Amino acid sequence: xxxxxxxxxxxxxxxxxxxxxxxxxxxxxxxxxxxxxxxxxxxxxxxxxxxxxxxxxxxxxxxxxxxxxxxxxxxxxxxxxxxxxxxxxxxxxxxxxxxxxxxxxxxxxxxxxxxxxxxxxxxxxxxxxxxxxxxxxxxxxxxxxxxxxxxxxxxxxxxxxxxxxxxxxxxxxxxxxxxxxxxxxxxxxxxxxxxxxxxxxxxxxxxxxxxxxxxxx
Amino acid sequence: xxxxxxxxxxxxxxxxxxxxxxxxxxxxxxxxxxxxxxxxxxxxxxxxxxxxxxxxxxxxxxxxxxxxxxxxxxxxxxxxxxxxxxxxxxxxxxxxxxxxxxxxxxxxxxxxxxxxxxxxxxxx
Ligand SMILES: [Zn+2]
Numbered sequence: 001x002x003x004x005x006x007x008x009x010x011x012x013x014x015x016x017x018x019x020x021x022x023x024x025x026x027x028x029x030x031x032x033x034x035x036x037x038x039x040x041x042x043x044x045x046x047x048x049x050x051x052x053x054x055x056x057x058x059x060x061x062x063x064x065x066x067x068x069x070x071x072x073x074x075x076x077x078x079x080x081x082x083x084x085x086x087x088x089x090x091x092x093x094x095x096x097x098x099x100x101x102x103x104x105x106x107x108x109x110x111x112x113x114x115x116x117x118x119x120x121x122x123x124x125x126x127x128x129x130x131x132x133x134x135x136x137x138x139x140x141x142x143x144x145x146x147x148x149x150x151x152x153x154x155x156x157x158x159x160x161x162x163x164x165x166x167x168x169x170x171x172x173x174x175x176x177x178x179x180x181x182x183x184x185x186x187x188x189x190x191x192x193x194x195x196x197x198x199x200x201x202x203x204x205x206x207x208x209x210x211x212x213x214x215x216x217x
Numbered sequence: 218x219x220x221x222x223x224x225x226x227x228x229x230x231x232x233x234x235x236x237x238x239x240x241x242x243x244x245x246x247x248x249x250x251x252x253x254x255x256x257x258x259x260x261x262x263x264x265x266x267x268x269x270x271x272x273x274x275x276x277x278x279x280x281x282x283x284x285x286x287x288x289x290x291x292x293x294x295x296x297x298x299x300x301x302x303x304x305x306x307x308x309x310x311x312x313x314x315x316x317x318x319x320x321x322x323x324x325x326x327x328x329x330x331x332x333x334x335x336x337x338x339x340x341x
Protein backbone atom coordinates (compact mmCIF):
# COMPACT_ATOMS: atom_id res chain seq x y z
CA UNK A 1 0.00 0.00 0.00
CA UNK A 2 1.36 3.41 -0.92
CA UNK A 3 1.95 6.24 1.49
CA UNK A 4 -0.91 8.73 1.83
CA UNK A 5 -0.98 12.21 3.33
CA UNK A 6 -3.99 13.12 5.50
CA UNK A 7 -4.21 16.89 5.88
CA UNK A 8 -0.98 17.83 7.64
CA UNK A 9 -0.12 14.24 8.55
CA UNK A 10 2.19 12.21 6.33
CA UNK A 11 1.83 8.49 7.02
CA UNK A 12 4.22 5.75 6.04
CA UNK A 13 4.38 2.02 6.36
CA UNK A 14 6.91 1.13 9.05
CA UNK A 15 6.71 -2.51 8.02
CA UNK A 16 7.40 -2.37 4.27
CA UNK A 17 7.29 -5.41 2.03
CA UNK A 18 10.97 -5.13 1.19
CA UNK A 19 12.86 -7.74 3.18
CA UNK A 20 14.48 -5.62 5.87
CA UNK A 21 15.60 -7.79 8.77
CA UNK A 22 13.73 -6.97 11.99
CA UNK A 23 14.58 -7.97 15.52
CA UNK A 24 12.16 -8.13 18.41
CA UNK A 25 13.08 -6.22 21.59
CA UNK A 26 13.84 -9.61 23.14
CA UNK A 27 16.20 -10.88 20.45
CA UNK A 28 19.31 -9.83 22.36
CA UNK A 29 18.07 -11.48 25.54
CA UNK A 30 17.11 -14.66 23.69
CA UNK A 31 20.48 -14.90 21.97
CA UNK A 32 22.69 -13.96 24.91
CA UNK A 33 20.86 -16.25 27.28
CA UNK A 34 21.20 -19.06 24.82
CA UNK A 35 24.97 -18.59 25.01
CA UNK A 36 25.40 -18.34 28.79
CA UNK A 37 22.33 -19.88 30.44
CA UNK A 38 19.90 -21.38 27.95
CA UNK A 39 16.30 -20.15 28.12
CA UNK A 40 14.44 -22.95 29.91
CA UNK A 41 12.20 -24.99 27.64
CA UNK A 42 8.56 -25.68 28.41
CA UNK A 43 7.89 -29.09 29.91
CA UNK A 44 5.06 -30.79 31.80
CA UNK A 45 6.32 -29.39 35.12
CA UNK A 46 6.40 -25.75 33.98
CA UNK A 47 4.18 -23.75 36.34
CA UNK A 48 4.54 -20.72 34.07
CA UNK A 49 4.85 -20.64 30.29
CA UNK A 50 6.21 -17.49 28.66
CA UNK A 51 5.79 -16.74 24.98
CA UNK A 52 6.67 -13.58 23.14
CA UNK A 53 4.17 -12.52 20.46
CA UNK A 54 6.70 -10.60 18.44
CA UNK A 55 6.10 -8.14 15.59
CA UNK A 56 2.44 -7.39 16.27
CA UNK A 57 1.04 -4.05 15.10
CA UNK A 58 0.64 -1.60 18.00
CA UNK A 59 -1.25 1.66 17.42
CA UNK A 60 -1.82 4.42 19.97
CA UNK A 61 -5.12 6.26 19.41
CA UNK A 62 -5.77 9.60 21.03
CA UNK A 63 -8.90 11.69 20.88
CA UNK A 64 -12.42 11.98 22.18
CA UNK A 65 -14.12 8.73 23.19
CA UNK A 66 -17.23 9.29 21.10
CA UNK A 67 -15.55 9.79 17.71
CA UNK A 68 -12.92 7.13 18.37
CA UNK A 69 -15.60 4.63 19.39
CA UNK A 70 -17.45 5.12 16.12
CA UNK A 71 -14.27 4.69 14.05
CA UNK A 72 -12.98 1.66 15.96
CA UNK A 73 -16.36 -0.10 15.72
CA UNK A 74 -16.44 0.55 12.00
CA UNK A 75 -12.88 -0.61 11.31
CA UNK A 76 -12.35 -3.38 13.87
CA UNK A 77 -15.88 -4.21 15.01
CA UNK A 78 -14.89 -3.57 18.63
CA UNK A 79 -16.55 -1.03 20.95
CA UNK A 80 -14.10 1.25 22.72
CA UNK A 81 -13.65 -0.37 26.15
CA UNK A 82 -12.77 0.92 29.62
CA UNK A 83 -10.55 -2.14 30.05
CA UNK A 84 -9.59 -4.62 27.35
CA UNK A 85 -11.78 -5.78 24.47
CA UNK A 86 -10.96 -8.38 21.81
CA UNK A 87 -12.59 -9.20 18.50
CA UNK A 88 -14.11 -12.64 17.87
CA UNK A 89 -10.85 -14.16 16.63
CA UNK A 90 -9.02 -12.88 19.71
CA UNK A 91 -6.27 -11.57 17.44
CA UNK A 92 -7.22 -7.90 17.53
CA UNK A 93 -7.63 -5.94 20.73
CA UNK A 94 -8.37 -2.44 21.98
CA UNK A 95 -7.30 -1.34 25.45
CA UNK A 96 -8.04 1.75 27.55
CA UNK A 97 -4.87 3.62 28.54
CA UNK A 98 -6.26 6.93 29.77
CA UNK A 99 -9.45 8.99 29.29
CA UNK A 100 -8.34 10.05 25.82
CA UNK A 101 -5.94 7.26 24.85
CA UNK A 102 -6.32 3.65 23.66
CA UNK A 103 -3.92 0.93 22.51
CA UNK A 104 -4.89 -1.14 19.47
CA UNK A 105 -2.99 -4.38 18.81
CA UNK A 106 -3.47 -6.22 15.51
CA UNK A 107 -1.61 -9.07 13.76
CA UNK A 108 1.76 -7.96 12.39
CA UNK A 109 1.50 -6.38 8.93
CA UNK A 110 -2.10 -5.18 9.39
CA UNK A 111 -1.22 -2.02 11.30
CA UNK A 112 -0.67 0.31 8.35
CA UNK A 113 -3.93 -0.65 6.67
CA UNK A 114 -5.83 -0.37 9.98
CA UNK A 115 -4.26 3.04 10.60
CA UNK A 116 -5.35 4.27 7.17
CA UNK A 117 -8.88 2.93 7.57
CA UNK A 118 -9.11 4.62 10.98
CA UNK A 119 -7.90 7.90 9.48
CA UNK A 120 -10.50 7.59 6.72
CA UNK A 121 -13.21 6.92 9.30
CA UNK A 122 -12.10 9.78 11.57
CA UNK A 123 -12.03 12.39 8.82
CA UNK A 124 -11.75 15.91 10.25
CA UNK A 125 -12.09 14.88 13.91
CA UNK A 126 -9.43 16.00 16.36
CA UNK A 127 -7.32 12.88 16.95
CA UNK A 128 -3.87 11.33 16.69
CA UNK A 129 -2.69 7.86 15.69
CA UNK A 130 0.88 6.77 16.36
CA UNK A 131 2.34 3.48 15.20
CA UNK A 132 4.26 2.17 18.23
CA UNK A 133 4.91 -1.31 16.82
CA UNK A 134 8.69 -0.99 16.88
CA UNK A 135 8.70 0.43 20.41
CA UNK A 136 7.12 -2.37 22.37
CA UNK A 137 6.44 -6.07 22.38
CA UNK A 138 3.82 -8.36 23.84
CA UNK A 139 4.61 -11.28 26.13
CA UNK A 140 2.06 -13.85 27.21
CA UNK A 141 2.20 -15.65 30.57
CA UNK A 142 0.19 -18.80 31.17
CA UNK A 143 0.17 -21.54 33.76
CA UNK A 144 -1.08 -22.14 37.27
CA UNK A 145 1.77 -20.16 38.84
CA UNK A 146 1.55 -17.15 36.51
CA UNK A 147 -0.40 -15.10 39.04
CA UNK A 148 2.13 -15.86 41.76
CA UNK A 149 4.90 -14.62 39.50
CA UNK A 150 2.97 -11.37 39.01
CA UNK A 151 2.44 -11.04 42.76
CA UNK A 152 6.20 -11.11 43.28
CA UNK A 153 6.77 -8.44 40.68
CA UNK A 154 4.07 -5.78 41.00
CA UNK A 155 2.32 -4.06 43.89
CA UNK A 156 -0.91 -4.03 41.85
CA UNK A 157 -3.55 -6.37 43.28
CA UNK A 158 -3.85 -9.18 40.72
CA UNK A 159 -6.33 -11.24 42.76
CA UNK A 160 -9.27 -12.25 40.50
CA UNK A 161 -11.61 -10.11 42.61
CA UNK A 162 -9.63 -7.02 41.59
CA UNK A 163 -8.18 -8.17 38.29
CA UNK A 164 -10.82 -10.12 36.37
CA UNK A 165 -10.72 -11.08 32.70
CA UNK A 166 -11.02 -7.96 30.54
CA UNK A 167 -9.07 -5.66 32.84
CA UNK A 168 -5.93 -3.85 31.72
CA UNK A 169 -3.67 -1.47 33.66
CA UNK A 170 -0.29 0.25 33.40
CA UNK A 171 1.61 -0.53 36.58
CA UNK A 172 4.93 -0.53 38.37
CA UNK A 173 6.57 -3.89 37.72
CA UNK A 174 9.98 -4.85 39.09
CA UNK A 175 10.90 -1.17 39.67
CA UNK A 176 10.11 -0.58 36.02
CA UNK A 177 6.72 -0.28 34.35
CA UNK A 178 4.62 -2.16 31.85
CA UNK A 179 1.06 -2.72 30.71
CA UNK A 180 -0.60 -5.71 32.37
CA UNK A 181 -3.75 -7.21 30.86
CA UNK A 182 -5.87 -10.26 31.31
CA UNK A 183 -7.46 -11.39 28.04
CA UNK A 184 -8.53 -14.82 29.33
CA UNK A 185 -9.07 -16.71 32.56
CA UNK A 186 -5.77 -18.59 32.29
CA UNK A 187 -3.62 -16.04 30.49
CA UNK A 188 -1.98 -12.71 31.22
CA UNK A 189 -0.34 -10.40 28.72
CA UNK A 190 2.47 -7.95 29.38
CA UNK A 191 3.26 -5.12 26.97
CA UNK A 192 6.93 -4.24 27.43
CA UNK A 193 8.65 -1.12 26.21
CA UNK A 194 11.62 -1.89 24.00
CA UNK A 195 14.12 -0.24 26.34
CA UNK A 196 12.88 -2.22 29.37
CA UNK A 197 12.17 -5.49 27.58
CA UNK A 198 15.56 -7.10 28.06
CA UNK A 199 15.66 -6.31 31.78
CA UNK A 200 12.05 -7.36 32.37
CA UNK A 201 12.49 -10.64 30.49
CA UNK A 202 15.47 -11.54 32.69
CA UNK A 203 13.52 -10.50 35.80
CA UNK A 204 10.62 -12.73 34.79
CA UNK A 205 12.91 -15.71 34.15
CA UNK A 206 14.51 -15.17 37.56
CA UNK A 207 11.17 -14.73 39.33
CA UNK A 208 9.77 -17.77 37.54
CA UNK A 209 12.71 -20.08 38.24
CA UNK A 210 11.08 -21.51 41.37
CA UNK A 211 7.95 -22.34 39.35
CA UNK A 212 9.95 -24.04 36.59
CA UNK A 213 9.19 -21.31 34.06
CA UNK A 214 9.51 -22.40 30.45
CA UNK A 215 9.99 -20.23 27.38
CA UNK A 216 8.03 -21.14 24.26
CA UNK A 217 10.17 -20.35 21.19
CA UNK B 218 2.93 3.05 51.76
CA UNK B 219 -0.14 4.95 50.57
CA UNK B 220 -2.88 3.84 48.26
CA UNK B 221 -4.03 6.88 46.30
CA UNK B 222 -7.32 7.06 44.46
CA UNK B 223 -6.81 8.15 40.84
CA UNK B 224 -10.00 9.93 39.74
CA UNK B 225 -9.38 8.96 36.10
CA UNK B 226 -8.50 5.27 36.59
CA UNK B 227 -11.16 5.28 39.33
CA UNK B 228 -9.32 2.95 41.64
CA UNK B 229 -6.79 3.02 44.47
CA UNK B 230 -3.26 2.58 43.18
CA UNK B 231 0.14 2.27 44.77
CA UNK B 232 1.91 5.49 45.82
CA UNK B 233 4.90 4.48 43.67
CA UNK B 234 2.84 5.14 40.53
CA UNK B 235 2.33 8.84 41.40
CA UNK B 236 4.41 12.01 41.52
CA UNK B 237 3.56 15.22 43.38
CA UNK B 238 3.74 18.35 41.24
CA UNK B 239 3.34 21.16 43.77
CA UNK B 240 0.56 23.49 44.77
CA UNK B 241 -2.75 23.24 42.90
CA UNK B 242 -5.07 25.94 41.56
CA UNK B 243 -2.38 28.48 40.64
CA UNK B 244 -4.06 30.93 38.29
CA UNK B 245 -1.95 32.44 35.53
CA UNK B 246 -2.37 36.24 35.43
CA UNK B 247 -5.07 37.03 32.88
CA UNK B 248 -2.90 39.50 31.02
CA UNK B 249 0.83 38.86 31.59
CA UNK B 250 1.80 41.94 29.53
CA UNK B 251 0.20 44.36 31.96
CA UNK B 252 0.67 42.66 35.35
CA UNK B 253 3.33 43.98 37.73
CA UNK B 254 6.68 42.28 38.32
CA UNK B 255 5.47 41.38 41.78
CA UNK B 256 2.34 39.66 40.46
CA UNK B 257 4.34 37.77 37.85
CA UNK B 258 7.00 36.81 40.39
CA UNK B 259 4.30 35.53 42.76
CA UNK B 260 2.80 33.47 39.99
CA UNK B 261 6.11 31.95 38.92
CA UNK B 262 8.01 31.45 42.16
CA UNK B 263 6.01 31.83 45.37
CA UNK B 264 4.06 28.93 46.83
CA UNK B 265 2.04 28.39 50.00
CA UNK B 266 3.43 26.08 52.64
CA UNK B 267 0.56 25.68 55.09
CA UNK B 268 0.49 23.44 58.13
CA UNK B 269 -2.77 21.53 57.68
CA UNK B 270 -5.05 21.26 54.69
CA UNK B 271 -3.39 21.92 51.35
CA UNK B 272 -4.42 21.42 47.72
CA UNK B 273 -1.80 19.81 45.54
CA UNK B 274 -1.35 18.83 41.93
CA UNK B 275 -0.29 15.21 41.39
CA UNK B 276 0.25 13.09 38.31
CA UNK B 277 -0.51 9.39 37.89
CA UNK B 278 2.84 9.02 36.19
CA UNK B 279 2.89 5.27 35.59
CA UNK B 280 -0.86 4.73 35.20
CA UNK B 281 -2.98 6.97 33.01
CA UNK B 282 -0.43 9.86 33.12
CA UNK B 283 -3.18 12.39 33.89
CA UNK B 284 -2.80 15.31 36.30
CA UNK B 285 -5.35 15.62 39.10
CA UNK B 286 -5.73 17.32 42.49
CA UNK B 287 -5.31 16.02 46.03
CA UNK B 288 -6.50 17.70 49.22
CA UNK B 289 -3.97 16.61 51.81
CA UNK B 290 -3.13 17.42 55.40
CA UNK B 291 0.54 18.44 55.47
CA UNK B 292 0.81 17.67 59.20
CA UNK B 293 -0.88 14.26 59.38
CA UNK B 294 -0.33 13.28 55.68
CA UNK B 295 -3.98 12.27 55.55
CA UNK B 296 -5.41 12.44 52.04
CA UNK B 297 -8.93 13.85 52.30
CA UNK B 298 -9.94 13.60 48.65
CA UNK B 299 -8.70 13.45 45.10
CA UNK B 300 -10.52 15.21 42.30
CA UNK B 301 -10.20 15.83 38.58
CA UNK B 302 -8.80 18.89 36.89
CA UNK B 303 -11.41 21.61 36.67
CA UNK B 304 -13.33 20.36 39.72
CA UNK B 305 -13.58 22.11 43.09
CA UNK B 306 -12.40 20.50 46.34
CA UNK B 307 -14.96 19.57 48.98
CA UNK B 308 -12.42 19.94 51.78
CA UNK B 309 -10.45 23.12 52.43
CA UNK B 310 -8.92 25.07 55.30
CA UNK B 311 -12.26 26.94 55.57
CA UNK B 312 -14.26 23.70 55.42
CA UNK B 313 -12.13 21.04 57.12
CA UNK B 314 -15.22 18.82 57.54
CA UNK B 315 -16.09 19.17 53.87
CA UNK B 316 -18.73 21.13 52.03
CA UNK B 317 -21.93 19.38 51.03
CA UNK B 318 -21.69 17.61 47.70
CA UNK B 319 -24.49 19.73 46.18
CA UNK B 320 -22.66 22.96 46.93
CA UNK B 321 -19.46 21.72 45.38
CA UNK B 322 -21.25 20.47 42.30
CA UNK B 323 -23.15 23.73 41.80
CA UNK B 324 -20.00 25.85 42.01
CA UNK B 325 -18.26 23.46 39.72
CA UNK B 326 -20.83 23.80 36.96
CA UNK B 327 -21.09 27.59 37.19
CA UNK B 328 -17.43 28.60 37.47
CA UNK B 329 -15.46 25.82 35.97
CA UNK B 330 -17.26 24.84 32.82
CA UNK B 331 -14.89 26.89 30.68
CA UNK B 332 -11.78 25.52 32.30
CA UNK B 333 -13.03 21.96 32.04
CA UNK B 334 -13.62 22.54 28.37
CA UNK B 335 -10.05 23.85 27.96
CA UNK B 336 -8.45 21.00 29.82
CA UNK B 337 -10.46 18.34 28.08
CA UNK B 338 -10.03 20.02 24.73
CA UNK B 339 -9.38 16.75 22.96
CA UNK B 340 -13.00 15.70 23.50
CA UNK B 341 -14.76 16.08 20.19
ZN1 LIG C 1 -4.80 7.14 36.72
